[in-house]
Amino acid sequence: xxxxxxxxxxxxxxxxxxxxxxxxxxxxxxxxxxxxxxxxxxxxxxxxxxxxxxxxxxxxxxxxxxxxxxxxxxxxxxxxxxxxxxxxxxxxxxxxxxxxxxxxxxxxxxxxxxxxxxxxxxxxxxxxxxxxxxxxxxxxxxxxxxxxxxxxxxxxxxxxxxxxxxxxxxxxxxxxxxxxxxxxxxxxxxxxxxxxxxxxxxxxxxxxxxxxxxxxxxxxxxxxxxxxxxxxxxxxxxxxxxxxxxxxxxxxxxxxxxxxxxxxxxxxxxxxxxxxxxxxxxxxxxxxxxxxxxxxxxxxxxxxxxxxxxxxxxxxxxxxxxxxxxxxxxxxxxxxxxxxxxxxxxxxxxxxxxxxxxxxxxxxxxxxxxxxxxxxxxxxxxxxxxxxx
Amino acid sequence: xxxxxxxxxxxxxxxxxxxxxxxxxxxxxxxxxxxxxxxxxxxxxxxxxxxxxxxxxxxxxxxxxxxxxxxxxxxxxxxxxxxxxxxxxxxxxxxxxxxxxxxxxxxxxxxxxxxxxxxxxxxxxxxxxxxxxxxxxxxxxxxxxxxxxxxxxxxxxxxxxxxxxxxxxxxxxxxxxxxxxxxxxxxxxxxxxxxxxxxxxxxxxxxxxxxxxxxxxxxxxxxxxxxxxxxxxxxxxxxxxxxxxxxxxxxxxxxxxxx
Numbered sequence: 001x002x003x004x005x006x007x008x009x010x011x012x013x014x015x016x017x018x019x020x021x022x023x024x025x026x027x028x029x030x031x032x033x034x035x036x037x038x039x040x041x042x043x044x045x046x047x048x049x050x051x052x053x054x055x056x057x058x059x060x061x062x063x064x065x066x067x068x069x070x071x072x073x074x075x076x077x078x079x080x081x082x083x084x085x086x087x088x089x090x091x092x093x094x095x096x097x098x099x100x101x102x103x104x105x106x107x108x109x110x111x112x113x114x115x116x117x118x119x120x121x122x123x124x125x126x127x128x129x130x131x132x133x134x135x136x137x138x139x140x141x142x143x144x145x146x147x148x149x150x151x152x153x154x155x156x157x158x159x160x161x162x163x164x165x166x167x168x169x170x171x172x173x174x175x176x177x178x179x180x181x182x183x184x185x186x187x188x189x190x191x192x193x194x195x196x197x198x199x200x201x202x203x204x205x206x207x208x209x210x211x212x213x214x215x216x217x218x219x220x221x222x223x224x225x226x227x228x229x230x231x232x233x234x235x236x237x238x239x240x241x242x243x244x245x246x247x248x249x250x251x252x253x254x255x256x257x258x259x260x261x262x263x264x265x266x267x268x269x270x271x272x273x274x275x276x277x278x279x280x281x282x283x284x285x286x287x288x289x290x291x292x293x294x295x296x297x298x299x300x301x302x303x304x305x306x307x308x309x310x311x312x313x314x315x316x317x318x319x320x321x322x323x324x325x326x327x328x329x330x331x332x333x334x335x336x337x338x339x340x341x342x343x344x345x346x347x348x349x350x351x352x353x354x355x356x357x358x359x360x361x362x363x364x365x366x367x368x369x370x371x372x373x374x375x376x377x378x379x380x381x382x383x384x385x386x387x388x389x
Numbered sequence: 390x391x392x393x394x395x396x397x398x399x400x401x402x403x404x405x406x407x408x409x410x411x412x413x414x415x416x417x418x419x420x421x422x423x424x425x426x427x428x429x430x431x432x433x434x435x436x437x438x439x440x441x442x443x444x445x446x447x448x449x450x451x452x453x454x455x456x457x458x459x460x461x462x463x464x465x466x467x468x469x470x471x472x473x474x475x476x477x478x479x480x481x482x483x484x485x486x487x488x489x490x491x492x493x494x495x496x497x498x499x500x501x502x503x504x505x506x507x508x509x510x511x512x513x514x515x516x517x518x519x520x521x522x523x524x525x526x527x528x529x530x531x532x533x534x535x536x537x538x539x540x541x542x543x544x545x546x547x548x549x550x551x552x553x554x555x556x557x558x559x560x561x562x563x564x565x566x567x568x569x570x571x572x573x574x575x576x577x578x579x580x581x582x583x584x585x586x587x588x589x590x591x592x593x594x595x596x597x598x599x600x601x602x603x604x605x606x607x608x609x610x611x612x613x614x615x616x617x618x619x620x621x622x623x624x625x626x627x628x629x630x631x632x633x634x635x636x637x638x639x640x641x642x643x644x645x646x647x648x
Contacts, residue, residue: 070599071412251492363436368475369463
């Protein structure tokens with residue numbers, strides 16, 4: 001059994017904040033001069049004092065990202081399967097208490113949506129759903145992955161936490177990655193934001209990425225919802241979590257996303273709003289701390305900002321996103337999980353990437369890497385596999 | 390320049406180049422052209438062998454280049470073998486650059502799985518060019534199972550650190566019965582020249598070209614570096630010595646010369 005990640009060994013949020021406030025410019029300069037950053041360097045680069053060094057941090061982050069990943073940007077599309085949810089997260093549009101039109105796609109609708117995305121050029125898909133095992137059972141997820149695999153070599157999920165055996169069912173069907181945000185690493189605040197539903201269990205959620213890795217997913221995506229707690233505190237814990245993970249599960253890719261809370265349904269106001277400058281500090285500090293982690297930029301950010309954020313360490317972005325189930329290819333009335341700021345189509349975003357000096361990457365995985373599941377060996381089911389024999 | 394022969398094929402350039410990390414397929418093509426390379430690697434995870442519109446493959450004319458598919462992303466022998474076989478089915482290319490890199494951060498090759506995969510692929514008729522750490526014993530073991538080359542790394546991929554493994558690469562070159570292609574870590578033409586001066590048969594470069602401000606100029610510089618290094622090797626590079634040896638010796642008077 002691998003070690004479990006827990007925060008008890010680390011400073012509490014209050015102690016961390018105190019340490020960060022005490023950081024002086026000389027410490028920032030020393031941290032910026034080191035090649036391999038320690039946890040202490042991360043603390044220093046997330047401090048208020050480091051806020052005066054954003055340009056240096058940005059330059060280093062861009063150089064590191066370019067060297068490690070090159071001048072490329074992966075494109076992916078989220079596909080919302082359902083907005084049914086049994087949780088009551090205070091900040092989320094899918095909150096069970098909100099009165100909104102609920103919808104769960106049928107498999108035919110999923111395939112239809114996927115066809116639309118495939119025609120746009122996407123080969124990398126993120127299946128998203130609220131927490132409702134009743135409406136989106138694991139069996140259904142497995143069927144989606146299996147049926148979508150021939151068109152989409154890289155499929156990830158952002159759904160409710162699963163058991164190891166359940167993740168195994170999905171990896172056997174061809175699942176590539178798993179995204180699970182802790183939302184906030186502050187256990188006390190976590191309880192406040194998640195008063196009901198299964199998500200109320202902080203520790204179970206914290207250990208979800210490990211269950212996925214043990215089941216063989218190739219990539220786990222971590223993140224915090226920016227706005228729920230001081231970004232310095234959550235950013236620090238996030239960095240520690242990622243590095244812990246890299247050591248424990250050395251074959252698993254650890255990615256990071258940076259979702260900033262936006263207005264969703266309801267009237268939740270983020271108590272710790274994160275400014276553009278603070279977002280830049282967080283992204284660049286984590287890039288310097290985690291040189292090899294893929295960073296994902298969200299459609300939540302407006303177009304003009306995404307352009308400037310891209311070179312700071314990002315390696316993939318979602319494009320042309322719809323955050324309502326069944327939202328591709330038509331206008332629809334169901335309410336989204338959150339407001340999307342960048343509403344340009346995939347091709348427009350790809351062109352813009354080219355102009356900015358990035359090669360848009362539509363395909364970065366091949367289904368031939370994945371073990372052939374027994375049921376796909378039937379002739380004619382998946383033509384590419386059958387060519388092998 | 391003298392020819393390099395791999396698996397009975399005459400290769401015109403001793404510089405191999407990779408196609409990843411460039412800002413566009415056009416920038417990549419310009420660099421490939423300027424490098425004079427014949428052997429060009431492509432990642433099977435990224436290209437779509439089924440599609441004539443694939444951005445990488447569509448700009449490379451197959452007649453001019455030897456497209457060398459690599460298995461980058463494979464975590465074990467089983468995956469690498471599967472990917473290589475599928476690629477051969479679709480592309481009819483039976484050359485493969487074998488990469489088994491279970492660690493997604495430094496992308497260091499797994500020696501055990503690489504050897505296993507190499508054995509299977511060679512038996513299946515592939516021309517196998519394995520990417521390995523600079524381990525002389527592993528190099529010999531791979532040669533014994535029939536790989537066409539060995540490709541030891543100079544430093545971890547993308548680090549531009551040069552020949553950090555030079556002592557082991559020297560042993561590999563000394564012992565090798567197959568061409569030695571130094572792969573990964575070379576950031577400057579001088580690094581490539583050094584490998585060639587040591588007697589490497591070829592070098593493979595990607596990141597140093599792709600992330601340069603002018604990839605095509607950097608490619609031309611690497612071309613010259615490789616050629617200079619090879620020429621120096623053929624000319625016989627003088628061994629460095631611990632003490633100076635004067636060209637006008639102090640005891641010259643003891644050997645009478647005609648005057």
